[in-house]
């Protein structure tokens with residue numbers, strides 16, 4: 381199979397991924413093999429390829445938003461048959477026995493494994509997935525339309541839930557990439573008034589077309605105090621801007637696996653029971669819940685497609701901010 385392999389992190393513009401011809405994976409106990417049709421490219425993949433997110437093993441195949449069909453079922457992999465539509469996302473496995481797992485928070489499991497970080501991911505024609513962690517996908521939506529939902533959509537949904545926002549509430553979204561694009565559609569569906577802050581005028585325009593009641597830059601303040609905000613931009617200063625815009629009792633959820641730093645700020649920024657929290661990974665329940673909701677709304681995504689072998693180009697475009705919506709790699713047919 382063709383796979384785009386990361387051997388040594390390097391700037392995206394220099395092409396850190398190498399095309400390799402690898403043997404097809406065979407499913408072990410409790411595993412299934414997916415024929416990958418599409419895999420979206422996430423900012424986390426970019427951070428891994430450039431070394432901002434330290435690789436857990438090298439070489440590794442990145443990619444954690446893969447959509448495909450089951451090509452082979454290993455022994456003990458219950459519930460799946462060849463030809464079923466399935467997806468792989470960030471959570472690749474958890475121990476199921478630690479205090480976090482038993483409390484329904486497998487996203488916090490210290491022995492959790494992640495797709496495209498601990499295990500090889502979806503920038504390949506075939507992908508091994510633990511059957512219990514594969515996502516069941518609806519028939520209907522195109523492969524390239526489903527793929528970006530599997531990371532940005534799912535984690536944005538978790539962030540939205542963690543902010544405690546209620547239907548009709550005032551929500552701020554700071555940064556407007558692939559994840560925020562999904563999140564705004566859920567928030568608008570909930571009847572929320574949504575403010576979107578982003579550096580790019582094109583993104584502000586897109587936010588308005590998706591129902592944002594207000595758009596501005598990070599330095600601007602929405603015209604009304606926010607009940608909650610989610611920051612997507614991987615910059616600490618944006619967190620301070622979001623915190624300044626939330627009302628008393630409001631929550632800011634930081635949706636970033638990697639952040640440069642948090643700026644020093646006066647305690648008044650947090651006073652009046654404002655909360656600041658991070659959002660770490662996702663659970664299987666997050667994925668199942670969001671995928672059902674996304675089909676019902678339905679959540680639409682803007683995608684640009686690239687053939688799998690052009691993964692370096694997709695990374696470079698993501699790094700330079702040229703991708704509109706989400707970049708999706710498609711397997712050769």
Ligand SMILES: [Zn+2]
Nearest residue numbers: 422424531532
């Ligand atoms: Zn991701």
Ligand SMILES: [Zn+2]
Nearest residue numbers: 476478481489
């Ligand atoms: Zn655990």
